[in-house]
Structures are given as structure tokens and as C-alpha cells.
Amino acid sequence: MRHIFFAVIAALAMIAAPAGAQETRLGENGFESPPASIDELDWLIGQWTGEGIQGAPAMESWLPPSGGTMIGTFVQESQDGAIMFSEHMYIMPVGDSLALKLKHFNADLTGWEEKDDMLTFRLVAIEPCAAYFNALTLRCADPDNPGSGLVAAVRMKSDNPEPQELVFRFAPAERSGGSYDCDGTTYAINRCLAAILERADERRKEYFETAIGSADNESELAGLMRKSREGFEAYRESECASVYEQWKEGSIRNAMFLRCSIRLTDQRTHDIWRNWLTYQDSSEPLLPEPLPTR
Template identity: 40%
Template sequence: MDPLPFLERQRSGRAALPWRETSPASGALKECFGGLERVRLQPSFFDSAGRKRRNARNGGTGWTWHLETLCCVRPEANVMIRALIAVTLALTAPAAAQNTRSLDGNVSPPASIDQLAWLAGSWVGTGMGAEVTETYSAPLGGRITGHFAMADGKGGVAFTEIVDYVPVGQSLAYRVRHFNPDMTGWEDQTGKPVVFPLVAIEKDRWFFDGMTIERTGPDALVMWVKITEKGTAKEVPFRLRRQR
């Protein structure tokens, strides 16, 4: 973001002209600057590369230019201005997108397996810094079945999965079992798959509990998986394209 359009204030003698607000941050900054005797914000203070220019009117007044605060203020006000701008930019910055959701005890929405028929085919891409491949069948017997493999970066396979999308009542769920290269299963002790019930469908996104499929094109998708490591949860994208 170019910092200069945030605010402009010009001086005429000792009387400041009105503010020209050009962003949501202007109101908060205006409140801060309102109590200062002499404040100037002029694009002419900076060149096209954002470097400070010398300004003859600054000589001998005790005022200093601060690119990070976008203003010319008394030195003792610098800390207050910097703190306010940091808070203002944090409040006006877009919130980080949430790509996965949790069912949280709610009821899964109605859905049909045919809504995911577009998954049929072989997909290749990357995820967690490795090459991955995934293949899905067309709907058969009310479900879609597939398998997944991730390369280990050494010419072998790190692990594989058997997956399916199945009807559960009037809704759907995604199920997966994981296997080591020797075909021993991660879920062998329970003999049960990991189940992700459907949470919501919004346009080209299918939210399962902790896993989301986002169709980004006719032959492109992103699968977001919520992974918890050492008590910290993060959303990991797997970006895939269908092979023709």
C-alpha cells in the first residue's frame, strides 16, 4: 500500500487548512493530530521512490520528517504517532481468511454426492512442500472413492491415503485412512477412518469439519486441511490440477 494517500494537511501561515480524508485510517489519525500545533503532510516531502526530500521551510524550526509516521511533527510526539498508526493499520487491515471450519455440534446441511461429481479424474500438485497426487472415481453406489499419495523427496512415497465421500443421513462426510509405505495403517489400532462431516457449501467451496475443498477453476482445486502440531493449529493448502 502506498502510504502517501492516507492523509494530507497543508499550512497557510499558522492556520491549517481542513483535512482531506482518503482512507478509513484518516479519522483516527485526525484525532491524534488535532491537538498538535503544527503538522504538515505533503506528498512533496517524498520523491517517487519514497525517499525523504529536503524542504527549505523545515530549516531551523525543530521539526523533523518521519516517513514511518507519514508526517512532520514535534520530536516528543513521535512515540505517540507511531503507536497510533500501528494500531490504526492493524484495525483497518483485512482479517486473515479462515479456510476451514468446524461443525461445533451443529447439524450438517443437506447435500448430494452428485454435487461433487466434478472431482472425478486424476489430480497432481503440491502440498506441505512435496509433490502429491490424488485420484477420484465418478459417483458409484452413492459415494466417490479415491486415493492420495505424497512423495518423500527422495524418490519414494512418504504416505498414502484411501479416501471416500459418503452419504450420512441427508448430508455428506469425507472419510480417510492413512498408510505408511509398507501399508501399515495409522488407524490400525481403531480400525476406523478419520471422518470429516460436512459443515457448509458456499459457491465453489465445500467445508468439511477441518477440511475444505475449493474449486478454483474447471480443472483446478485447493484442498485446505487443518493440522495441529505441538498444540498449534494451522491451515495447510494442497494445490492440485486435473490431468487430461
């Protein structure tokens, strides 16, 4: 299977972005890994989902330590929803430090590496909410808010003089849906949802103002962006009014209207982030990727 391995690596290298603000670090020749404990990686535990290669879904999961080792899996889907490949990962003690060991598998569980071979990434540096292995990084998307997101990056081998990285930005799997922690009476639920909508709208406006500022307020682009804002607000009003009309005979009509408004607002904020606040290379976005409002 080694020919498959090298073919896929070559394909990945072709789509890897040049590292603007580099996520990965390389140890110098003969570097020594710093002291580190597996307990320093508790922020990594959980299930994470996001966009992977060519925009197809990708998932990463890490279990709590067992016997001093953390076990993780990564699954990359194809555009049609099939498994492209998966990875089985161990973060384990090596002396008084840590190393990440990894093996790749095809969809039929045949391996990329030979039976006893694996990729080993020695630890280069460890920081609060970040582990920098040699050419591979795992870190919190927001160090001040562990659990809100995960960034995973790997440096690809390439003939290009510029470093090439694959960067994955994940959200917690349990927060990727559209459920809200609102319960109680109809009145209490409606008040709760209204408060969530207010927070969602405030964030949408914050992201939009940042985007407008980066586009130059008086430019043609800024004018088109303002038109798109007006178009969204009109669409949201009519779309969610239609939902209200459908449920107008029931006591949940207001809740359905509010849920519709929250969902569309969050989608709009994410579109603003994707279209105007991110870069084509691996540079940091102007603002963090927005997660569903809670």
C-alpha cells in the first residue's frame, strides 16, 4: 500500500496552503524534547468536527488518558460522504516528555505504513492549551476558552520553498447542532430564546463591522456588503414570519419564529466570517470562527 500512501501525500501537498502565520514548528537538528506530562493535554479530550480537505467533513476524537497514554482518531470524509482515510493516534510518554505516534488507514482498513511502521512526532514545545510536536500542532482555537474549538495543523513535505501546511479548524461536536438549553413554561422558553437571538444578532453585527472596516468603509465592496446585509435582514424576516404563520395556531409559534431567527443569524455570521474575515493561506482569521450561539 506504500504507493497509495505516497500518491495521497502528493495530492495533499498540492492543496496545502503556504504557511503565512505558521501553525507548525520544527525542532532543530538534535533537539531535545521539553519535559511534559499527559495531564497537560486535558483540553484536547472530546469530539471535534469541522471542514477538512477540499471542504469535506472531518472529525477528530481524543479519549481521556489511559495508562498514561491518550488515544485519538481522525476521519477524513470525501465530498460524497464516504471515508477517504482515517488516522489512529497515540500521545504517549517518551522519557520525561511526550510524542505523538500515528498510522494511516484506507476506508477498507488497509494501512498506508508497513505493519510495524508509524509516523512519530516528537514534542518541540508545550504551552497552556497548545502542544507543538515536530511538524504537527494541536492547540485550542481560543486559549482563554478551552473547549470552544480545536486547531490541528501538519506541515507537508514539498518542493515548494514556502512551508506548506494543512490546517483544520474544529468545533466541539456536541455544539454543532441547533438545540438550545431553554425549558420551563412557554413564557420562560420564549424569553430564553429571545435572549439567545439578541446575543446572536450582537455577534453578527460585530463580525460585520469588522468586515466592513477591513474592506474600507467607502469602497464599492463595502457598499455591496451593506446591500447583502439588508438583503439578509429582509430574508430572515420573511422566512421566519412564514414559519410563524405555519405554527400560528399553536403555543410554540413564537419559539419556532425565534429558533428560525437564531439559526439564520448564526449562518449569516459564519458566512461573514468565511467570506471576509479569513484568508486563503493559514493566516489567523481576523476573528475566531463563530460557533452556534447558546
